[in-house]
Amino acid sequence: MKIESLEELYIEELRDVYDAEQQLVKALPKMAKAATSDSLRAALEEHLDVTESQVQRLEEIFAELGTKAKGGKCEAMKGLLEEAKELIEDDIDPEVMDVALIMAAQKVEHYEIASYGCLRTFAELLEHEEQAETLQEILDEEKDADENLTEIAETSINLDAVDEEEDDDEVVSKKPSGGDGSE
Numbered sequence: 465m466k467i468e469s470l471e472e473l474y475i476e477e478l479r480d481v482y483d484a485e486q487q488l489v490k491a492l493p494k495m496a497k498a499a500t501s502d503s504l505r506a507a508l509e510e511h512l513d514v515t516e517s518q519v520q521r522l523e524e525i526f527a528e529l530g531t532k533a534k535g536g537k538c539e540a541m542k543g544l545l546e547e548a549k550e551l552i553e554d555d556i557d558p559e560v561m562d563v564a565l566i567m568a569a570q571k572v573e574h575y576e577i578a579s580y581g582c583l584r585t586f587a588e589l590l591e592h593e594e595q596a597e598t599l600q601e602i603l604d605e606e607k608d609a610d611e612n613l614t615e616i617a618e619t620s621i622n623l624d625a626v627d628e629e630e631d632d633d634e635v636v637s638k639k640p641s642g643g644d645g646s647e
Contacts, residue, residue: 477579477582483541485576488515489516489519491549492508492511493512494552495548495565499561499562500558501562511609514609518605521601528595540575541572544568544571547571562621566613566616570614573609573610581603584596
């Protein structure tokens with residue numbers, strides 16, 4: 465497809481992020497189910513509700529533009545979610561799994577933050593003021609989700625993973641290393 469104007473790029477990128485959000489709606493329940501931390505599970509479930517709302521608001525933007533929301537597949541989100549799926553399927557210690565899930569979720573959030581920041585700017589340049597406001601609201605929600613994940617990681621999840629590793633090291637160091645009981 466040849467893109468000849470900022471308006472065409474704007475619509476194409478809206479379609480891309482719309483598909484990304486739809487993929488995320490399908491992936492978040494799986495990520496929440498894999499979480500062992502109640503706070504992480506709750507954050508992922510809460511973001512699912514927010515994401516579903518974002519999909520609806522994007523559909524409203526498409527209606528305002530008089531164009532269809534359907535378009536190409538967001539390959540970036542597909543790749544990020546494939547990485548998350550692989551992590552979930554790996555044999556990872558539960559405390560480390562939560563760290564891995566936060567990392568995967570934050571990769572997604574950072575992609576979305578970049579996308580919505582650009583889209584908001586495009587909307588402003590194209591004088592789609594209401595759409596720019598909606599896209600700013602979504603951008604703020606993505607930033608809030610990222611900050612929430614950081615807070616969860618820093619206040620408990622990362623510490624739990626480190627404590628688990630230290631506990632494993634203690635067990636290994638207490639085992640005798642030789643057949644005579646010496647260490």
